[in-house]
Amino acid sequence: MVDTQLDPGIDRAIDTSQMKVTDEVAIQITAMNKWYGAFHVLRDIDMTVYRGERIVICGPSGSGKSTLIRCINRLEEHQSGQIIVDGTELTSDLKNIDKVRSEVGMVFQHFNLFPHLTILENCTLAPIWVRKIPKREAEEIAMHFLEKVKIPEQALKYPGQLSGGQQQRVAIARSLCMKPRIMLFDEPTSALDPEMIKEVLDTMIQLAEEGMTMLCVTHEMGFAQAVANRVIFMDQGQIVEQNEPFEFFRNPKSDRTKLFLSQILGH
Amino acid sequence: MSDTHSRTVAYVRDTMLPEQTPPVAERGAVKWMRENLFNGWLSAVLTVLSLIVIAWAVMALGPWLMRSIWNAGSLSECRQLWAEAGVPAGACWGVINDRLHQLMFGFYPTHLYWRPILVLALLFVALAPILFPWAPKQLLWFSAIFPFLGYWLLWGGSIWVPVSAALGFVAGYAALLALRSFGTLIATIAAFIAPVLWWLVVAGNFVGLMQSVMPLGIEGVRSDRFGGFLISLVIGFTGIGLSLPLGILLALGRQSNMVLIKSVCVIFIEFIRGVPLITLLFTAQLLLGYFLPPGTTFDLILRVIIMVTLFAAAYLAEVVRGGLAALPRGQYEAADALGLDYWKAQRLIIMPQALKISIPGIVNTFIGLFKDTTLVVFIGLLDPVGLSNAIRASSDWQGIYWELFIFIGAVFFIFCFGMSRYSMYLERRLRTDHR
Numbered sequence: 001m002v003d004t005q006l007d008p009g010i011d012r013a014i015d016t017s018q019m020k021v022t023d024e025v026a027i028q029i030t031a032m033n034k035w036y037g038a039f040h041v042l043r044d045i046d047m048t049v050y051r052g053e054r055i056v057i058c059g060p061s062g063s064g065k066s067t068l069i070r071c072i073n074r075l076e077e078h079q080s081g082q083i084i085v086d087g088t089e090l091t092s093d094l095k096n097i098d099k100v101r102s103e104v105g106m107v108f109q110h111f112n113l114f115p116h117l118t119i120l121e122n123c124t125l126a127p128i129w130v131r132k133i134p135k136r137e138a139e140e141i142a143m144h145f146l147e148k149v150k151i152p153e154q155a156l157k158y159p160g161q162l163s164g165g166q167q168q169r170v171a172i173a174r175s176l177c178m179k180p181r182i183m184l185f186d187e188p189t190s191a192l193d194p195e196m197i198k199e200v201l202d203t204m205i206q207l208a209e210e211g212m213t214m215l216c217v218t219h220e221m222g223f224a225q226a227v228a229n230r231v232i233f234m235d236q237g238q239i240v241e242q243n244e245p246f247e248f249f250r251n252p253k254s255d256r257t258k259l260f261l262s263q264i265l266g267h
Numbered sequence: 268m269s270d271t272h273s274r275t276v277a278y279v280r281d282t283m284l285p286e287q288t289p290p291v292a293e294r295g296a297v298k299w300m301r302e303n304l305f306n307g308w309l310s311a312v313l314t315v316l317s318l319i320v321i322a323w324a325v326m327a328l329g330p331w332l333m334r335s336i337w338n339a340g341s342l343s344e345c346r347q348l349w350a351e352a353g354v355p356a357g358a359c360w361g362v363i364n365d366r367l368h369q370l371m372f373g374f375y376p377t378h379l380y381w382r383p384i385l386v387l388a389l390l391f392v393a394l395a396p397i398l399f400p401w402a403p404k405q406l407l408w409f410s411a412i413f414p415f416l417g418y419w420l421l422w423g424g425s426i427w428v429p430v431s432a433a434l435g436f437v438a439g440y441a442a443l444l445a446l447r448s449f450g451t452l453i454a455t456i457a458a459f460i461a462p463v464l465w466w467l468v469v470a471g472n473f474v475g476l477m478q479s480v481m482p483l484g485i486e487g488v489r490s491d492r493f494g495g496f497l498i499s500l501v502i503g504f505t506g507i508g509l510s511l512p513l514g515i516l517l518a519l520g521r522q523s524n525m526v527l528i529k530s531v532c533v534i535f536i537e538f539i540r541g542v543p544l545i546t547l548l549f550t551a552q553l554l555l556g557y558f559l560p561p562g563t564t565f566d567l568i569l570r571v572i573i574m575v576t577l578f579a580a581a582y583l584a585e586v587v588r589g590g591l592a593a594l595p596r597g598q599y600e601a602a603d604a605l606g607l608d609y610w611k612a613q614r615l616i617i618m619p620q621a622l623k624i625s626i627p628g629i630v631n632t633f634i635g636l637f638k639d640t641t642l643v644v645f646i647g648l649l650d651p652v653g654l655s656n657a658i659r660a661s662s663d664w665q666g667i668y669w670e671l672f673i674f675i676g677a678v679f680f681i682f683c684f685g686m687s688r689y690s691m692y693l694e695r696r697l698r699t700d701h702r
Contacts, residue, residue, distance in 0.1 A: 065373065069473065101603065106604040108597060108600065108604075110595075110597050112393075112597035114601070114616055115700050116620050116699055126607065129615060175605075178605065178606065197627060
């Protein structure tokens with residue numbers, strides 16, 4: 001269907017040398033089901049994520065892709081089946097939930113920065129209060145990651161003074177300050193202008209280059225093709241198809257996938 | 268020469284024009300008046316009408332105020348002075364002069380007036396670190412002990428009573444720390460039970476024991492000696508200080524997923540809001556006596572404080588709930604995703620934003636509470652309004668109205684206006700959204 005290389009959205013070559021998938025299981029989801037009232041949002045999801053994997057989850061709206069990754073840090077509760085993150089099973093036990101959440105970073109579509117705190121305070125809050133890191137050390141870590149997302153000069157401003165792309169990069173830095181082993185991205189570029197999508201994608205690609213385990217719900221197919229090692233297509237709460245990206249785009253198997261790709265790639 | 272030529276004649280300015288002031292109608296007071304007072308015929312009519320009303324009020328009140336008499340021991344003395352001067356009656360402020368101590372302190376022993384005055388001064392010291400960011404944060408320790416110190420200074424008696432009351436909170440905190448490893452819920456429950464046990468079981472014996480070992484105390488003052496603005500301020504400030512935390516807890520309880528907690532909070536809020544404050548005050552005066560075990564002496568001022576606090580807390584709970592409802596769900600999710608537990612998320616993320624949104628409503632409730640303290644006159648406490656009745660019943664000041672009520676109103680206005688200005692300052696200071 002698509003033989004050519006899609007535009008990954010950034011202006012530099014991607015360094016794939018550190019992108020290595022290991023045998024170590026990071027997330028294990030078995031026969032997981034979720035309902036919103038009577039509505040069956042996620043149906044019998046089975047999925048294993050290995051450390052170092054970069055997975056892009058795509059699908060039409062309402063297909064349950066956001067719900068799936070929100071189940072992984074228990075922003076949504078699943079009703080049956082099993083989710084094990086880094087060896088910790090997610091149950092109603094609050095201790096396990098807090099443990100998983102402090103190991104898993106999440107980036108939201110609408111950034112969800114804390115508007116009453118400065119950029120630096122946004123980044124140091126969780127390390128200080130959850131990890132119990134001394135304030136000075138937390139600020140050093142925060143500045144390190146703010147430099148990494150290329151906005152250290154904004155540290156003392158408030159979120160309301162930043163552009164959307166800058167806010168999303170702060171949100172990524174805020175998650176990284178907790179030194180997570182897994183990062184979840186819930187449509188991180190969907191609320192951004194095209195200009196700003198580029199800077200956020202660049203940050204995400206940089207993260208992938210360092211070997212971070214990532215799950216991204218996104219419509220950026222160029223990013224998927226360039227960075228992901230696996231693309232998962234969901235529809236009606238089920239995993240319909242998954243494959244390595246080149247094959248996924250060139251030769252989609254199911255009709256649903258073909259339809260979706262033809263719509264989203266604008267052919 | 269053709270006319271085209273004359274139009275293109277070369278020109279060089281030889282003198283520069285000096286800067287001129289704008290025309291009269293476009294500058295200074297005239298411009299301001301035209302824009303603000305006479306901007307169209309409707310505006311002009313309203314301006315003239317307002318001026319007439321102001322002039323009428325000044326003409327009615329002005330002469331009365333001009334004939335003010337400040338030093339007089341009774342209304343008849345005032346009348347005599349006016350008669351001697353051959354002028355109609357004016358304002359007789361002698362009543363304020365004569366009864367100021369009573370309006371301020373009620374029947375508080377005269378030689379102990381320094382105690383309420385000291386408490387008021389210390390109150391401002393205790394409030395500073397809470398209200399203003401420039402105040403040193405170490406003062407918060409003083410803010411924490413001030414309620415107990417203030418109680419001791421006002422009511423006097425053994426120092427071990429407030430100390431033992433404070434130790435109840437220490438017991439609660441100790442229980443919270445000791446049982447933290449058993450989980451947040453157990454620790455929280457223990458933190459509530461421990462102080463109650465302390466106050467009910469241990470506190471009495473503790474005070475007796477310590478008093479016999481080391482008697483420390485100052486002259487006691489009974490509640491029925493309290494009156495005037497002393498009573499308004501004690502009830503008002505204690506009510507304000509206690510109702511905000513209670514209101515926040517009620518608002519959180521109302522949003523809770525736990526059905527029992529939620530229904531208790533809803534029933535409490537709806538019941539208290541649905542009943543007039545005066546009914547609650549009568550309950551405080553009469554009914555609590557029946558419910559409490561016989562023999563317990565339960566101070567009337569304390570009962571009123573409890574009722575006023577519950578009343579204001581119910582309103583505050585709804586105000587804070589409004590602030591909570593205005594927060595986007597993403598704020599809760601971001602706090603969760605970072606691994607903050609419920610109380611940390613509330614304290615660091617949710618409440619700072621929700622309370623900021625609710626500031627106007629909260630201060631509104633506080634001002635209402637403070638003014639509602641005048642209702643205690645109906646259950647026999649002598650607040651300023653109650654005292655004004657007593658003063659007017661005395662033979663010296665029979666027939667005086669305006670001067671007393673103007674004075675009482677002015678003092679209340681100072682406090683309420685202060686709160687209002689503070690809330691506007693706070694809103695400005697906390698504005699970080701840069702809209």
